[in-house]
Amino acid sequence: MSAVLGALVLLPALSGAALLVAGRGADRVAGPLAVAVTAVGGVVAALVAGTRPRLSVPFLGVVEGGDLRLVVDGLSAVLIVLVAGIALLVTLFAVADLPGNTARARFFGYLLLFVAAMLATVTAATLPTLLLAWEVMGATSYALIGYHWEEPGKLVAGTRAFVTTRAGDLGLYVAAGAALAATGSLVLADLDSADGGWADLAAAGVLVAALGKSAQLPFSAWLSAAMQGPSPVSALLHSATMVAAGGYLLIRMQPLLAATGWAATAAAWAGALTALVLGAVAVAQTDLKQLLAASTAAQIGFVFLAAGVGATAGGTAHLVAHAAVKAGLFVVAGAWLTALGTKQLAGLRGAARRYPGFGAAATVAALALAGVPPLSLWATKDEVLAGVDGTALHIVGLAAAVVSAIYAGRILAVVLARPAGDEAFDEEEPGTRRIPALTTVVAGVLAVFAAGLGVLALPAVAEQLKAVLDVEGEPSPGLGELLLSGALALVALGLTVAVLRARPALTQRLDRSPLASWAGLRRLLSPRPAMAVARTLAVIDDMLIDRTVMGVAVGAGRIAGMAARADENVLDGAVSGVAAATRRTAAGSARIDTGVVDGLVRAMARAFRRAGSAARCPQTGLLHQYYAQAVVGLGFLLVLLLVVR
Template sequence: MSGALTALVLLPAVCGTGLLVTGRVADRIAGPVAVGVAGAGVVLAALVADARPSVSMPFLGIVDGGDLRLVVDGLSAVLVVLVAAIALLVTVFAVADLPADDARARFFGYLLLFVAAMLATVTAATLPTLLLAWEVMGATSFALIGFRWEEPGKLAAGTRAFVTTRAGDLGLYVAAGAALAATGSLALADLGRATGGWADVAAAGVLVAALGKSAQLPFSAWLSAAMQGPSPVSALLHSATMVAAGGYLLIRLQPLLAGTGWAATAAAWAGALTALVLGAVAVAQTDLKQLLAASTAAQIGFVVLAAGVGATAGGTAQLVAHAAVKAGLFVAAGAWLTALGTKELADLRGAARRYPGIGAAATVAALALAGVPPLSLWATKDEVLAGVDGTALHVVGLAAAAVSAVYAGRILAVVLARPAGDEAVDAEEPGTRRIPVLTTAVAGVLAVFAAGLGLLALPAVAEELKAVLDAQGETSPVLGELLLSGALALGVLGLTVAAVRARPAVVEWLARSLLGSWAGLGRLLSPRPALALARVLATVDDRVLDRAVMGVAASGRRLAGLSAKADDAILDRAVSGVVTATRRTADSSARIDNGLVDGAVRATARMFRRAGDAARRPQTGLLHQYYAQAVVGLGVLLVLLLVVR
């Protein structure tokens, strides 16, 4: 089954690359190819989820965990099926929704690459694999959000989203370095073994990267800009892929967060506050896609909260249920935008009545978003809140759940209302067009999942999910808590619908408030702070750094001049003096050698030569001369003897 896992990631990657390389020539076949690949992905995802295979390829051989490794365990088994299924449904929606003259090969090429990156992310077992998939996902999201780059604002929106998430992604590189320093390994499973300061650094890096990717506070505003992308991109990006990736990563690395203590607490509070604040932002929106974007950050906030409190099963269930709910609502919003030419809530009055099929699906999804029993997010939110230990955090989480019913109620109050003047509803009226059957079918399937996942409220189903995730023993909500949250959701939803219809001035006031502009979070991403910082840095560079550098250069030049003078005046003279003295000494030594030593040697040689000549003369070879010499010698000895005596 390792081949199936490899194909699960490589098939969309290779086919997506092929479509991008082929270009406009493949526009006609791009849609069917993408649907076929996505369909094959669902089959492969089901196979690997059942078999739980692994596959590895060498990459950084000198480091433990440096290979490119994909592993399917309980958590990734759930996620690969989710990602593949949502990708198939969104691809079908895109085929029906995209205009025929769009660059479809480019769109579906990037879409398939994006899906491949997310599938690699949820099966990555090592940091190199995760980083590679994380980078591809960020790059392709930029291309998809700015798909219609020639239209004003589209490319800037993609750039804003890309730069914001990339800033957070740096934390993942910091975490990789800290993991290597702490454990000597780059395997994700080994991160939980990190201790001391390196564990804190790794946890901080992971937390920043995850919060940035999932648009949690304070990074939430990039999600508003991402709404400039085509509707299928919003449906995929906001449901089971990029925005969900940060929440998934925190659930995956929950042991690291728990090991540091503070990181788990920070994650829990970041998630809870995002769920509350971005929920309030969603309430104030007048644009349906902006409302859904803010609610995405809010709903993923419950996933981050679950990771912080250790509610793995609750966080995973929230991730899955939210994907179905939010994909369905974005499909509906995209269909209405194509059909009616607007995404403004004021202009969508009665849209669900005008298009009953997709209106029914959107209604079910909105009710699930509100937390109405027995639908999915009712059960999953309570699974998350059951794991919360602490009154303050629990109250914030419960308040955020109530706010969910408020922004869901805003949607329902508008799309289910009768058109102004109680006019007859007609999908054929001028300025409108029919919604394709495929789009309605996709929304219907997602609505079924949004409703059916409410079975997670049943203890037997919840325990089965915990067994799959190896999370047995986690706290589950009791019947009283489920009933209380359901009653709260129904009550708040009813009051919201009534208030929206009776008090439209309140809604208008909220839209004009700071919440309407995403609580001012967009200012963090505006170019003005960056330009101001750049000006300050330029001033510091010109007035401090440049002057310091020039001062150092001038001092260096002066020092070099002094060194040159010292070299000429002292060192060169000293060297020249030593050379002259040495030469004189050598001349004197040469004269002594020639005059004395050589002369003494030559004189000694002459003396020995003369002595040799004198000693050779008596050697004549004549016997009588030898006798005479002996007589003379004896005479001399006799004389010496007489003298001495």
């Protein structure tokens, strides 16, 4: 079965590479091919999840764990099925949503490479494998976010996302170096056996890499820039793949976090604060995709909280449920953008009523995001919070859960309102006024999963998940905790919808708050800090470096003057004498050349001309003369042979 595991990664990787090489010539077949590849990948993922194979390919043979190794355990089994399923649904959405003049081969080529990288990430068992997959994921995300590079701002958005996540990615290299120094091994499972400071360094590297990839504080603002990408890209990156990768990494490395102590606490607080702060940012957004982006960082914050407190099952369940919910909401946002030409909340008033079937799927996904029982994210948040011991951390996590109901309520207050006119339509692009049937099917399937994963609240299902993940001893929420969180979600959601409908001016006040600009986090990615650093360096350059350089230049000028005088008095005289001697030698050589060498050459030329003339004499063109010449030649050879004998 190891070959099947290899096919899980290689099939999308090779197919994506083939589409990129084929270019525009493969545009017509790119969509169907991508659907076929992801569909087959889903079947392979289910097969691999059930059989749990391993695969190892030699890479760095001199180091333990230097091979490219894929291993499927309980956590990987859950994640590969999730990634493959979401990839198939998003690919179907992309086929329906992308304009006909799009370079589809390039788009689906990068998409398949990205999926392959994520599948390799969740099955990687060694640091070289993880680093390779991690880097490919980052590079292809840059290409996908900046896919429409010719449009203003798109390429810059991709660059910001890439540079920010790339800065965090360096932590993985630090972790690899620490692991190699401490244990001599690059096996991921061996990281927690590092001693003392090496373990701290490895944990810090892993934590920074995860924070960057999952857009946790202080790296959150790259998600805002990433919203410039096509809607299918947002649906994939922010559900089960790139943004989820950091959360997955911390769940995988939870033993390392626990071994250091401080790293687990740092991860928990980073996640809880991101869930609360980015949740507040989401409430203040006027753009639906920006709201969903901020809420993505907030929801993944619960996964970080779970990894920090050791709630592996809760974090995994939340990761899975959030993927279904968020993929569905991004499909909804993208479809409304295509149909109505806007993603501004003001322009989406009554959008769910305009398209009732599609609106029902959107409503279910938004209710699940709010944590309304019995939908999916209701139970998973409580699974996470059940593992929290500290009161302060629990309060922050519970507050973040309430805030999630508020930003979900903001969506529902708009899209379920009475439809307004179409004056706000076509603000960002010309709308088609229709939603393809395939898109409606995709949104419906995701809504079913968003609702159906509420079964994770059932004790039997929760215990089964813990058995799969081999964490049977983890605590579960009690009935009272589930009822309390459900009630808080319903109250917060209901109040939000009621208040926003009764006081529309409150929306404008939120739009003008600092939270609307991502609480100033965007400035971390703006040119201003770079310009401030540049101005400081310019002052240093003027006052220190320039003076040093000018001093060196003045000294060099004086040395050059002294060298010039020495050149005139000494070197020029020597050079002039050598030149005169050279001229006399050249004149003598010229006379010899003309009188002797040229004479010999001319004599040889005359001799060759005479020989040539003599050689041409027998060439008369008369056949009888050629016979005569042949007889003479044969006679000469006969005489020569007789003499020699």
